[in-house]
Amino acid sequence: MSDFLFKPFDEMTPDDYAEIGFKSGLEIHQQLLTEKKLFCRCPAGKYNNDIYHAEILRHMRPTLSELGEYDGTALMEFKTKKDIIYRIHYDTVCTYEMDDTPPFEINEEALDIALEIGLLLNASLVDELHISRKQYLDGSIPTGFQRTAITSVGGFIPYKDRTIGIIQMSLEEDSCREVSDFGHTRIYLTDRLGMPLIETVTQPEMRTPQEVAEVNELLRRLVNSTGKVRNGIGAARQDVNVSVREGTRIEIKGVPRIPMIPLLTYNEAMRQWNLLHLRDELNKRGINSDTFxxxxxxxxxxxxxxxxxxxxxxxxxxxxxxxxxxxxxxxxxxxxxxxxxxxxxxxxxxxxxxxxxxxxxxxxxxxxxxxxxxxxxxxxxxxxxxxxxxxxxxxxxxxxxxxxxxxxxxxxxxxxxTIGVPSETRQALYDGTTGFERILPGPQRMYPDTDLPPKKITDERKLRIKQNLPKYFWERETWYKSIGVPTDIIKDLSVSKYAKTFEILVEEMGISPVFAAITLINFPKKLKKKGKDISFLDSNIFIQVFELFKNNFICKDGIFYLLELIASNNGKFEKEMIPQHCSQSELLYEIRQASKKVEKMKLYDEKNKITLTLSLVMKNLFGRIDGCIVAKEVINYFEKEMNNEQ
Amino acid sequence: MSNSEDYKGYRGRSLEVLQNFNAMVWSEVYLETSDGTFDGIILPRSETADDQHVVLKLPSGYNIGLRADKIQNIKILGRKIAHYKIPEKEFPFNPKLPKVKLFGTGGTIASRLDYRTGAVIPAFSPGELYGSVPELADYCNLETEKLYGVFSENMGPEQWIGTAKAIAREIEKGVHGIVIGHGTDTMHHTAAVLSFMIQNSPVPIVMVGSQRSSDRPSSDAALNLIHSVKTAAESDIAEVMVCMFGPTSDEYGLLHRGTRVRKMHSSYRSTFRTIGDIPLAMVNRQKITPLRNDYKRRRNDKKVDLFPYFDDRVAIVYYYPNMKSDIIDSLIDNGYRGIVIAGTGLGHVNKPLYPALKHAKENKVAVYMTVQTLWGYVQMYVYDTGRDMMELGVVPTANMLPEVAYVKLGWALGQTDDLDEVHRIMLTPIAGEITEREPSNGYLIFQGGIPEVEEFISKVRK
Structure with a gap:
């Protein structure tokens, strides 16, 4: 083994990582945007936090795998003899999550999304879905296992001048959120439990900590570009697998933020490297697994x-x-x-x-x-x-x-x-180091779900999804550049749920790409800042509003005005919301009224007269006439005034 | 060919493809398809699944199904046969501990995966039980005997009589307690019939099962087994009991009297409830806490009364509005000797049924009335309808549960043809199936949503 000594994080080079044989792969968990949970009809994405109605206490016991073996993690968790307590809120949990009712049929919407993302990753979709039980004895799932099924196998994504292979993707139910774990008591919240999630597993083909973060970001943006996944805290979590030469695959569990990855993987590689050196030191002292x-x-x-x-x-x-x-x-x-x-x-x-x-x-x-x-x-x-x-x-x-x-x-x-690096899953700590979480589970923890039969995935279903596949975001970005979409919007738009809307607006309705892009990306942000619920603003609403604009029912500024009204009205559009065009005489009247008000003000700088007047007029006429027309008229008005005075 | 072990569960197109490549189940393979290549192990297929797919276990442990038509080549790399075996350890003998006999009849208390159906099948031995629930050795020296391997819906008179005889035999040999592993669906039928067939037992007879099969980490099987074995070994209650979860939490079990217990939820762990009374006791790993005092005590002798009789020409009729008399008539015409009606309210049926009831009386068919409300007594004097029916020979059975009345009537008719004697047997309480009084906490079904109930639930893990 080489004598390489780890350098500080900032000084490590790709050659250094090659020297230690750094290898890393990702398991990315991404919640899907569905209305309901995966195997029951509870709402998905609703969180109760500290409020709960009842508690249930359970213990977990290890069971045999399908091939008749016990899983090491399962035995470890059994050693801990924990009281597991589930806090339940009636709105988000039914008897299914508490393992008092067998599963209902799989959520078809979630299955479609998983298949779609599988196709985006160039993977082979399975012909028959087999739901398995993946044992988790830590109690994070009350049944003691996670229902999970492979939806696709293989695939790749382009990265730099190469591709990163995908091993498989599975559709599974999300686990509980841990509240505390102290002594022999572990407490969980159950609201998140059972929400649909996909897990994408990459080949261990990343060669430096930075590459791991970059590939993760790439995959995150790819799934986001479908517009069918959840965003926000906890909606995407990654497990990062790291090993060095002669080391062991270690899984760093539940890394909440991608920027943490480089330091974590660096520290984990260092830990393995140093443990291997420790082994050598022990051997030098004559201590090995036999003499220990x-x-x-x-x-x-x-x-x-x-x-x-x-x-x-x-x-x-x-x-x-x-x-x-x-x-x-x-x-x-x-x-x-x-x-x-x-x-x-x-x-x-x-x-x-x-x-x-x-x-x-x-x-x-x-x-x-x-x-x-x-x-x-x-x-x-x-x-x-x-x-x-x-x-x-x-x-x-x-x-x-x-x-x-x-x-x-x-x-x-x-x-x-004395042997080296034991197989473990480790938790990501905030200082960028990792801590022991549990023994790494093996394939022994899988067991077929006897509650649900295999589900056939028909060719018709595959074809339907294939035909509606979104464009790759990197292809979208090239196109955006070529039609002049502002650079600062490109990245957001290419993975936005409105990317498809943008195509329709520009290609079918002939709207200017710049205006369409700004409207789709910046307007919702602005409305959100104003405290509006923008979840109501779907593609149809934008298209409807742009139709009105295109047919001259509203002016350019009327678009924002109307979107705000619709958002405030729970996403419902009503004819009465359409603002009336402002006539020339009304505009002149408003300008006169405004300038009178301005005249009465004591101004520090007379030049501000124009902007002040303009803002007063716009306040009254917003949405009914475009700002540039008003500006032109205000300037005209003041020029005339000046001429009159002279 | 489809039944062959080599291609277990495969038929039609998928069998053909596997045979083409000699790819038997449990082969480790490299599989080439028009969709790409796969590594894995060929698994047996459930017989109820279609004949178009091949099941592959991937190295990650996941299973997937591949369309047989897409398979272009299968390279066989090896073979890995599953040895699904609970680690067996000899059950330790401790001369200080009592001897308990565990009879197996089937059910999910001890089970493993069955590839034929893809469902779980029962399997157990003392060694297997000790291997998976070592705590049992803290309470007793355990012996097991498999009587039957059937799901509980297949338990019937033959199995009831066989089980009763096996129990009596063990008691006469001097066992300290008996546990019966049983599927939960009809556990209360068996519990009731055993309460009549086995009388004056000197030791506890405990029926147990599980609502979540023992192949899952959250199963209630282990804890139910521990509770039932503790009860059989240590409890002072020498009656036929059902021992199942009290709350859904892993907190304690309840011991229900065999004639007053009923499965009340299709899937909950705490599905068994004592109806119209309170349970006999609570049990956890540490102690048994009696909730009442009127139970039969354990004795030191080996005497037991066995009445292994049953006539299966008995039926339950669940009354519904607009029921026609031909339902009852057809039972009479088909030679049934006894009918238990689960009537509405206090025990009623409609007038159009009267001729059929008369028909029954004329044909010496015994008709007994129970209530479909489950809680409460039959009270046929309150309304005219009830009085009319009693005129027609319908006998009220107080607060006997419909299923209990059913097995008791079959048991009584198994002993005698004399309907007066049957009447005497039916109305003489033997094992708490009829009680003189219903305590007011015998009917407590909390209504969710009501503030005080919610307050209680928020404090107590139910």
Whole structure:
């Protein structure tokens, strides 16, 4: 293995990443924009946050996979013995989500969207949909599994001068939102549970942290360009798989924002690289998986008088302290793994998650430089457990059951260090490092859903979707450039749900591309700022309003005026909303009235007279006449006035 | 050929294609189609599915179906046969713990995947049970015996009698408690009939099942099993009981008297409710909490009274407005000997049925009245209709549940042809099927939405 030493994040080059064999792939979860959930008829996209009506308590037990195997993650979660509590709100959850009613038939709208996105990714759609159960024993789904089905296999997207392969896409139900996880109790909100979601899995073909973020952004924009996916916080979440040469595929779970990806993948690569070096160091010391030696002892009695607060408090609460002896490990718990993070964190994480010892610090060790036990106490313990100075001691405390689970887990994790990088899923932390979440689940956790039969996907259905496929956003962008759409709008418009509307306006109705683009992208933003609900503004409304404009029923400014009225009227257009054209005489009257008002004002600069008058007139006539006509008339008026005065 | 294990479940076009390439089920394959290439394992196919698709398990563990017509080539790379086996561990023996016998009749309490139908089928042994629910060894020394492997809708007189005899045999051998694994749909029928067939048991007889099959992590099977085994081993209640979830949460189980219990929801975990009374007790991993005191106590002897009789020429008629008399007539003409009517309200049917009831009386067909309201007593004196019907020989059965009256009538007719004797048996309470009084908390169906109910639900995990 190469001696390459990690540089600070900003100094790493693509060659450096090639040197360590950096490889990364993505699993992108994207909520679909449907009215209802995937397997029941509860509303999708409605969140209740802190309000709930009832709680349900469940426990999870591991079960066998279809091929008769237990999944490692499942067994790990079972070790934690958690009380899982679901908070339910009657408006968003029915008896299906709570696993008290079998699933209803799959949401066809969601299936169509998944198939459409599969085709956009150049994938092969499956002929028959098989709904599987993917086990999740963390409780994030009350059934203990997620209903999920592959909708397409294979595919690719163009990236730089190459393509990035897609492994598969699945349609699945979203999980609960975690409220808290402390000790042996984990609490979930259930509103999001069961919403339709697609998971797109790419090949591990990204070679640098920056590439991972770029490909993610590309895929995000591609699915957005259908206009059929959800946006906003939590609507898209990505799992990032990272490995280095000789390392292990590690899944960083639920990265909420794409800009976090480069630093996270950098730190994860560094962690793996450093763990591999730690393995080499252990081997150098003669410690491998065969010679590895560790034991644990109950040392509670030795520490009854300690002044180290965490242990002092634990013992006074009647808890137990175990000491794990790691033979020949001296100093290695301070081995750096990530930025400002050391191997002891790997151990502490495991103890926190698996033994449910959530109060930190949950371990103390003899390699530590911070103050824990006094040196006299360490000596006493060392003697009791007959450890030498070459050994590292790790203390863990809690209820007898948790302290024992903790000690065993410390031994498991340190033994894994002799092999290299254990398979895990890790959580993204805000400082850009990753923390242990659970053992990486394998294919053993899949099981066919016996509640729903396979569903045939007909050729007619595939064809219908193929014929209505949207253009690729990068093709749209090239076209926009060629017809002069303002540069700052291009990016938004190409993935907007109005992209198709834009095509109709420009190509079929002959509206100016610039005006159409500004209307479709900037007007809704402006209305939103004014507090209007723009979700009502669909393609039909825009087309209707532009028809009125094209046939001279309204002026250019009348478009915004009318859109505002429609948005305020829950998306309903009524004839009475059409503003009356302003006649020339009315305009002149308004200008005279306005200028009279302005005359009475004390102006700092006489030049402002014109703009002030203009704004007063526009206030009264907005939507009924275009601003440029008014401006022209106001200027005319003042010129005449001046001439008259002369 | 379609039944062959080699191509399990495949037929028609899909079978033809697989046979062309010698691609048997469980083959690891590289599959070329007009849509692209796929790696995976060929899985057996459900027999109820169509004959056009091949099921492939992808390396990710997902399954997909591919149209057989699109398959151009299948390269066989190996074979991976599934060994679906719950890890079996010998059930440990502890001389200090009581002996419990678990009878299996079927149902989802212990089940695994069946490729033939794509549904779950039952399977269990003490070793398998210990492998998946090791907690059972904390309560007892367990023995199991598979009596039947049927879904609960297929349980009938033959199985009821067989089960009753098996129970009596075990009791005489000196077991400390009996658990019966049973599908939930008709568990209350079996519970009721066993309450009549097995009388004066010295030990608890506990029926148990699960509403969510044991192949899912959130299954209620394990906890129900633990609760029922604890009850059989330790409880002082020597009656036939149903032990199922109290609330939908994993909190505690309820022990319901076998003659007063009913499945009340098609899918909820807490589907079993005691009707017209309160349950016998609550049970969790730690303790059994009796809710009443009038139960039969455990004894140290091995004596039990067995009455394994049943005449299946009995029917339940669920009355509805405008029912015609030919419904009853056809039962009489087809040789039925007993009819239980689930009448409206206090136990009524309409006048056009009277001739048929008279017809029944003349033909010595026993007719008993229950209420379709489930809660409450038959009260045939209140209205003229009721009095008229009693004139016609219809016998009110107090607050016996319709299904209970049905199995009791079959059981009574299995013992005697003498309708007076049947009448005596029917109206003599044996195992709580008729109670003298209905406590006012025997009927509590909370109405969701009402503020005080919502307040209660928000505080108590139901």
């Amino acid at each position: 030696e560790a034991k644990y002892f109950d040392v509670t009695k030795l520490l009854t008088k300690t002044r180290y607060t965490p242990i002092h408090n634990a013992i006074s609460e009647g808890k137990m302290v175990n000491c794990v002896v790691l033979r020949g490990w001296r100093g290695l718990l301070r081995w750096q793994t990530q930025t400002d993070t050391y191997f002891s964190k790997e151990i502490s994480d495991r103890v926190r998650v698996i033994a449910c010892l959530s109060v930190l610090p949950n371990i103390a060790h003899s390699d530590s430089r911070s103050e824990t036990l006094s040196s006299h106490e360490w000596q006493k313990v060392r003697k009791f457990v007959s450890a030498s100075d070459d050994d590292t001691l790790v203390l863990v405390w809690g209820d007898a059951r948790d302290a024992n689970t903790g000690a065993k887990e410390i031994i498991i994790r340190t033994k894994e260090a």
